[in-house]
Amino acid sequence: MSPAADEAPPDPSSAVAVTVDLGETSRRELNRMLHQAQAGSFRVLNPRGAHGLACGLDARVSVEIEGSVGYYCAGMNKQGSVSVNGNAGTGLAENIMSGTVRITGSATMSAGATGCGGLVVIEGDAGSRCGISMKGVDIVVGGSVGHMSAFMAQAGNLVVLGDAGADLGDSIYEARLFVRGDVESLGSDAVQKEMRPEHVAALARLLDAAGMEADPGDFRRYGSARGLYNFHIDDIDAELSARREAS
Amino acid sequence: MCGIVGLFLKTEKYRPRLGQFTARMLHEMRERGPDSAGFAVYDRGAxxxxxxxxxxxxxxxxxxxxxxxxxxxxxxxxxxxxxxxxxxxxxxxxxxxxxxxxxxxxxxxxxxxxxxQIEIYKSVGDPDLVVERYDLESRSGTHAIAHTRMATESAVTTNGSHPFATGADTCLVHNGSLSNHNQLRARLERVGESFQTENDSEVAAGFLSWRLREGDTLTEALERALAELDGFFTFAIGIADGFAILRDPIACKPAVVAETDDWVAMSSEYRAIAQLPDVGHAEVWTPAPGRIYTWSLAA
Structure with missing residues (x-):
């Protein structure tokens, strides 16, 4: 079924998925339909690399896209569950707030960029800058991630079952990075950290949520050396006396 | 911005339809470069x-x-x-x-x-009109490289449009901008290259022509390019019997490649590649930063 503008809107609360064929329905119409839905599931056919599919969801709808998508798929997702049977272009699930985004293939640049919450699962590889400036999202990558991943990452978890490219975690704040394979190089202020029991437990939960089979014991953890922070605890006495003098 | 497409046909199967497929791919890149467009087609020649x-x-x-x-x-x-x-x-x-x-x-x-083997056509205006005006769809051949331009470094003119070619059967399309092109242009002029524009991408084409003329293989020429070109680039490159892709080590400018038994295609965005036959069975990947990818008809 591919609803035309003059037909009654589909009933997304029905148990059967509403099928939208992008060969016949415009992307704008699809996104409008998804934004109006409060629940239910949708199946999208013939995406053919189109940009901006299933962006800005803000309800518990589930969207399954059959084929590869272009830029910013599932961007700004809130509550929704979006899965892609294919690959994704730049900015998959960028600025995700909550909900789940999963792709069976690989994603190019900046997957999960600036994400504040929710879960992004990439079964294949992610390209450069995966999780750049992530602010609370959890990202699980079945393959490898490209260079400059988790650049300026602030919060959340990046789990990589494969390898990480150059400059992993450059200028990182407080996000946690778990890598099973090789790390080509760590970025400025990123360091390897001890894998304590709470990290093993957290990683096991993330792998489970992502449906990935892996032993948490095989991973190494990376995070911030906190050397680039503006504020240094060692400088606190000097800072306080300067303030006293100024007041 | 700018949009790039390249299509290299490994087998005879689709060669009569080279122009048709390239036109479809270029159509998808209109929004990335509405100023002007150009294409290079390679055939066996006489x-x-x-x-x-x-x-x-x-x-x-x-x-x-x-x-x-x-x-x-x-x-x-x-x-x-x-x-x-x-x-x-x-x-x-x-x-x-x-x-x-x-x-x-x-x-x-x-x-x-x-x-x-090469012919190049280019013009200002809507890429679809450029395709129509120079009848790209009727062309057959082995490979094609094309570009839609959104000018940033020089004016919207036909001679600022891509592809650029300064040497025999060698051409290049570029998404990005070079920062050392003036210095390189002067250096290349001293070794016998001649240029017709102020465009940075023409200098990159001249650099490759110079190295190939000096006897470098395509891979060797691209290794030199990586060492000496400063700036942002995703290049698609054609030579008489080959095709290559190169991205700078930072790799900000997008690129995606797909390959089947019959063809290799690259573009700035997957939606251009999605127009090709058997794309569902293609191996699709993002070319790695600073890595040289080449294909040859000779193989």
Whole structure:
């Protein structure tokens, strides 16, 4: 079924998925339909690399896209569950707030960029800058991630079952990075950290949520050396006396 | 921005439809570059003959006079096939010499390409109209490289449009911007390269032409390019019997590649590749930063 503008809107609360064929329905119409839905599931056919599919969801709808998508798929997702049977272009699930985004293939640049919450699962590889400036999202990558991943990452978890490219975690704040394979190089202020029991437990939960089979014991953890922070605890006495003098 | 497409046909199967597929891919890249567009097509050509594609934008070209002038210099016959404001000159004479003579002696003419297999067409305007005007869809051949331009470093003019070619059967399209092109242009001019624009991408094409002329393999030339070109780039490159892709080590400019038994395609965005037959069975990947990818017909 591919609803035309003059037909009654589909009933997304029905148990059967509403099928939208992008060969016949415009992307704008699809996104409008998804934004109006409060629940239910949708199946999208013939995406053919189109940009901006299933962006800005803000309800518990589930969207399954059959084929590869272009830029910013599932961007700004809130509550929704979006899965892609294919690959994704730049900015998959960028600025995700909550909900789940999963792709069976690989994603190019900046997957999960600036994400504040929710879960992004990439079964294949992610390209450069995966999780750049992530602010609370959890990202699980079945393959490898490209260079400059988790650049300026602030919060959340990046789990990589494969390898990480150059400059992993450059200028990182407080996000946690778990890598099973090789790390080509760590970025400025990123360091390897001890894998304590709470990290093993957290990683096991993330792998489970992502449906990935892996032993948490095989991973190494990376995070911030906190050397680039503006504020240094060692400088606190000097800072306080300067303030006293100024007041 | 800018949009890039490249299509390299490994087998005979789709070669009669090279132009048709390239046009479809280019259509998808219109939004990335609505200013102007251009394309290079490679076919088998005719043994011993060089084709020189020339453009006389806004001028009333006297192709006959240009051909007669060339014949005197080359000591060989020159035939003319006009295509709107372009023309293809064909000769058994020396193509490099012909290019230089035309640049130096006919200010109304831009030389877009020369070689036994390449023809280049370019124009300002909607990429779909450029495709139609120069009848890309009817072209057959082995590979094609095309570009839609959103100008950032120089004016919206036809001669600022891609592809750029300065050497035999060698052309390049570029998404990005180079920062050391003025210095490189001066250096290349000293070793015999000649340029027709102020464009940074033309310098990259000249750099490759120079290295290939010096005997480098395509891979060696691209290794040198990685070491010496400073700036942002995703390049798609064509030579007589090969195709290559190169991204700078930062790799901000997008690229995606897909390959089947019959073809290799690259583009700035997957939606261009999604137009090709059997794409569902293609291996699709993002070319890694600073890594050289080449394909050859000779293999």
């Amino acid at each position: 043994e011993g003959l060089t084709r020189i594609t020339v453009l006389a934008e806004g001028a009333r070209p006297d192709w006959g006079a240009a051909a007669a002038g060339l014949e005197a210099v080359l000591g060989a016959e020159v035939s003319v096939r006009p295509v709107r404001d372009h023309a293809v000159l064909e000769t058994a004479g020396d193509g490099r010499r012909a290019r230089r003579w035309l640049i130096e002696n006919d200010p109304d003419i831009d030389v877009l390409s020369y070689g036994s």
